[in-house]
Amino acid sequence: AQSVTQLDSHVSVSEGTPVLLRCNYSSSYSPSLFWYVQHPNKGLQLLLKYTSAATLVKGINGFEAEFKKSETSFHLTKPSAHMSDAAEYFCVVTGSNTGFQKLVFGTGTRLLVSP
Template sequence: AQSVTQLDSHVSVSEGTPVLLRCNYSSSYSPSLFWYVQHPNKGLQLLLKYTSAATLVKGINGFEAEFKKSETSFHLTKPSAHMSDAAEYFCVVSGPNAGKSTFGDGTTLTVKP
């Protein structure tokens, strides 16, 4: 069994300040973990993924995430927010049956000018 909890439904930051989107997971297996972004009326875009290699994962658009097994966390960060980062972000876990992914409820990121 697997599950994922995104700890914040909404996060608001000012442009140029750091972004932190929190995600905790539960899995009976060694999980693969992903972050996706969904802009309004657009499709899902993969930001980054963890698949048991390096625990610090770098993704697109300056985002990165750190896999912490002891804390069962996979938080997404970015040093400096840009207006174009405003979107919905989903943390996703999948197990050995790749593709049967479990999505978190999503975090809406708002970036203020």
């Protein structure tokens, strides 16, 4: 079975400062891991994904995440926050022995960016 824990329900940063959103996962299979972003009243957009290639994954809008198997973590970072980054971020794990995908979402982290 898979599960995801997002350690912070809210993270507040100032514009121009670094962003760190934390995620730990549990998976019975080789996991694929994703970060999705949801802006207010919008659908979900993929930021980046890890699929057993490079452990440091670069995504859109300057975000990146590092897969650390020993720590079962997949934290999302960005060197410098922008006001437009304010949104809800979801860490997601998937993996199965059936070949079919079933995404398991974390509870989300709301990123607040102040001027």
